[in-house]
Amino acid sequence: MTPGAVTRIGWGDLPAAVRSAVEEIVGDRVVEAVSQPGGYSPGTADRVRTATGRRAFVKAVNPALNPDSPVLHRAEARIAGALPATAPTPRLLGCHDDGDWVALVFSDVAGRHPRTPWRSDELTRVLDALQAMAVALTPSPVGHVPTAADLLARDFAGWQRIAADPPPRLDPWARAHLDELRAAADGGVAALTGDTLCHVDVRADNLLLDAAGTVTVVDWPWACRGPAWLDTALLLVNVRLHGGHDTEALLRRLPLTADVDPAALTGVYAGLAGFFADSARRPPPPGIPTVRAFQQAQADALLPWLAQRLG
Template sequence: MINASGVRIRWRDIPPDVQEGIEKVIGGRVVEAVSQSGGFSPGTADRVRTDDASRVFVKAVNAALNEHSPGLHRREAQVTARLPVGTPATQLLGVYDDGDWVALVLADVDGRHPRAPWDAGEIAGVLATLESLAGHLTPCPIESVPLLPDEVRKDFAGWIRLHEDPWAELPEPAASHLSELVDLSAPSADLLAGDTLVHTDVRADNLLVRPDGSVVLVDWPRASRGCDWADSLLLLVNVELYGGHDVEALLAASDLLARVPAGHINAVLAGLCGYFYDITRRPPAPGLPTVRQFQRDQGDAVLRWLARRLHW
């Protein structure tokens, strides 16, 4: 299985004039930069130390690396700057944007990504954090974020495209149940409606566990207004991806997920699975050579879970 990772540039690869601009935002000269792994971005992800011993986290990218990444950085900056006090997220300290390069300067978090395969205690900690977060971010505190159903509607129509344009690599039991999956996923986008600010990209590489066990969510560019249980379901998809745990038992133990009708869970899983398999067929994204395999691996994980739920 491919882990979430891009082919990152490092601090030293940023043009000198851009480095100087970022250092003005930081307020000190960078004397050490340690590149961080994880996440699908071709840009930098560096924990840096300045000449006055300050420590911050810097992520920088331009359109030459990936045409979509600068826009995602700008959107992340807008969301992160407006998160309510008490949200377990990294604090935005400043932004550098010259129209080409976009860099976010964030508070450095003393933490690490969750273990993979997942540790039972860390799963419980993240689920508890997501439940608390859903209450903290309902009603949605940022009016300008998009509606989650609108964001995923086209993506969650993947089974229609796979039905109209068959894919020879579509695995069983999806190939044998393709028409059912088209029907099952039809309401999936609308079922995600709600009035909670949701992260929508919850997986191990977007989480940090502090030494005291508390959890921080990073990378908020895809934040949307949707149902309060969406992030918890996405976490369990990531747990299923790495294996070793009974996601049905975890779902039943979640206060947020246990109250969701089983048909709604099935529909959303179907929509998500169709998205992963459909996008797998696209050419590799610039600067992200492993993203298609990672998406396929996630499709396989969702299909395994869905097939168990439907007794296929």
């Protein structure tokens, strides 16, 4: 399952003052805007071209579309502005924030999302890029971000919430192993130590590959300080979701995960599965009708893997 089908506004739907502010950041008049697929924001996600051929990527949103999205855009502006040139990320050109609309303007990346199910060559390129990114972002170049443990502690308590109020259609194996899953998720939180700046939302639709195979990691609002292996471990959830690869063998082979305590990895996957299963039963957030189905699909992909890892 691939993210998408959000009701997204486009460049032409932005107020004139916001468009003018973006054009001032780009330094020219926008004459073309092409909306980009994927993701879960109901705001704009446009590749724009100006009268003199300059290109940029623009994302803009206000609270009327979704009350949380402007907060995430502001967080991403702070983080993206502090990322070093050595990180495989687009450059933040500027931010417009009038208290209602928040617009971020990035350098344009002439790329596409990796194909899913994942192709072996593209997966190798992305995994290599994540390894290089972990090196470039250790120690964290951004000081004003939470630790991974602080950021994910509430999410990883999903099995506790499920145990207190089990949904009628809870996976039978999960229902029979709630105590194990809760304990594993607690251990997962404890394992999230480190001083690497982690993206924490690495999946196919947050990655771009250009014609030369260069990888760019986009959308950084959730960045935090954690272990160097975290983003690689999280990408394998997306690989597991789409199938076609032995994620267990990858964990054992990849340099960033090969020497990690297996219990720590199991704990992180247990915490994520609890978050997805707990969140999927909630009403969808405003303007983002498809996210709950995507969360359920990720829970469904993780639970058989956890059954295998927990024995």
